[in-house]
Amino acid sequence: MKIKLQKASDIGPVVRAVRKAQRIRQDDMAGSIGVSENFLAKVEHGGGNAQWTKVFQVLEGLGIELVCDIPDDAEDFLAGYMRGGS
Amino acid sequence: MKIKLQKASDIGPVVRAVRKAQRIRQDDMAGSIGVSENFLAKVEHGGGNAQWTKVFQVLEGLGIELVCDIPDDAEDFLAGYMRGGS
DNA sequence: CATAAATCCTGACGAACGTAAGGATTTATT
DNA sequence: AATAAATCCTTACGTTCGTCAGGATTTATG
Numbered sequence: 699m700k701i702k703l704q705k706a707s708d709i710g711p712v713v714r715a716v717r718k719a720q721r722i723r724q725d726d727m728a729g730s731i732g733v734s735e736n737f738l739a740k741v742e743h744g745g746g747n748a749q750w751t752k753v754f755q756v757l758e759g760l761g762i763e764l765v766c767d768i769p770d771d772a773e774d775f776l777a778g779y780m781r782g783g784s
Numbered sequence: 785m786k787i788k789l790q791k792a793s794d795i796g797p798v799v800r801a802v803r804k805a806q807r808i809r810q811d812d813m814a815g816s817i818g819v820s821e822n823f824l825a826k827v828e829h830g831g832g833n834a835q836w837t838k839v840f841q842v843l844e845g846l847g848i849e850l851v852c853d854i855p856d857d858a859e860d861f862l863a864g865y866m867r868g869g870s
Numbered sequence: 871c872a873t874a875a876a877t878c879c880t881g882a883c884g885a886a887c888g889t890a891a892g893g894a895t896t897t898a899t900t
Numbered sequence: 901a902a903t904a905a906a907t908c909c910t911t912a913c914g915t916t917c918g919t920c921a922g923g924a925t926t927t928a929t930g
Contacts, residue, residue, distance in 0.1 A: 699859050703850045706840040715862035716854050723876065734919050739878065748836045749887080749917070754792040757852070764789045767849040768802050773785050776801035809906065820889050825908065835887070835917080871930100878925065887916065895908070900901105 700765075707744030709753065714742040716760045731759035786851075793830035795839065800828040802846045817845035 701712060717727050728738040733752060740746045741756055757764055768776070787798060803813050814824040819838060826832045827842055843850055854862070 699856055699862075700851050700853050701862070703840075703852060706837045709836070709852070711862060712852055712854060712858075716858040718861045719855065719858035724878095725876080735877090736879090736920080737918060740918090743878090745836050747917075750795070750831050750834045750836050750839045751792040752918080753836045754789075761855060763853040765786050765851045765853060766789060766795070766798055766843070767786050767851060768798060769805065769847060770785055772798075772802040772805035775804045776785075776787070776797060810908095811906080821907090822890080822909090823888060826888090829908090833886075838888080873929080875926105875928070877927080879923085881922095882920090884919090885917080887914105889913090889915100891911090893908105893910085896905105897907080898903105898905070900903080 709757075710742050710744040712762065713738075713756060713760060716762055717742075720760075727759070731756055795843075796828050796830040798848065799824075799842060799846060802848055803828075806846075813845070817842055 701708075703709060703712075717724070720727075722730075724738050724742075725735050728735040731738070733756065737748065737752065738756065741748055741753060745753065754764070787794075789795060789798075803810070806813075808816075810824050810828075811821050814821040817824070819842060823834070823838065824842065827834055827839060831839065840850070
């Protein structure tokens with residue numbers, strides 16, 4: 699199921715829902731991901747202002763894929779950059 | 785065009801490509817988004833470890849949509865949370 | 871209602887971020 | 901090659917994050 703994030707805080711309910719679906723406590727989930735329980739709770743409430751890599755770490759741990767949709771104009775530029783080109 | 789982010793740093797080339805497609809300098813783009821030129825440059829090089837809301841701010845400014853794909857198990861939980869329910 | 875579990879909140883401290891300013895390096899233009 | 905433009909790289913400083921520890925509040929269970 700795909701969910702478009704319209705605000706930065708939209709990530710919160712997503713994280714919570716996926717965790718709940720796995721029937722795991724914040725405590726245990728945080729431990730298995732490698733973050734603090736406090737941090738995970740904050741993220742689930744809208745993220746406050748967490749760090750990009752840490753949020754990504756949580757999403758990875760929960761099996762949530764992150765996809766970005768870019769304008770078609772940028773396609774050519776991106777292809778160049780991803781092949782290690784200048 | 786949809787791009788799956790596999791590492792946190794994958795966001796860098798995406799941001800750069802979209803900016804380049806608009807033919808705007810880092811300087812001006814940073815100003816119009818409301819971040820520093822230094823910050824935008826860091827993000828384009830892999831993000832270092834920027835803050836979630838700031839990265840989101842940049843993506844918004846560039847017209848990049850962020851979508852997350854979650855397991856179907858979580859769908860029911862999410863629906864409940866998004867209606868403002870407990 | 872009573873008990874226990876899960877989640878949330880607060881304060882403090884070390885570590886990392888984001889900005890600004892200046893200069894260096896690379897890239898484009900003539 | 902020479903000039904100018906764009907990007908990148910430090911350094912320094914104030915702000916914010918992330919963790920830990922402890923307790924409070926909410927939610928589930930009998």
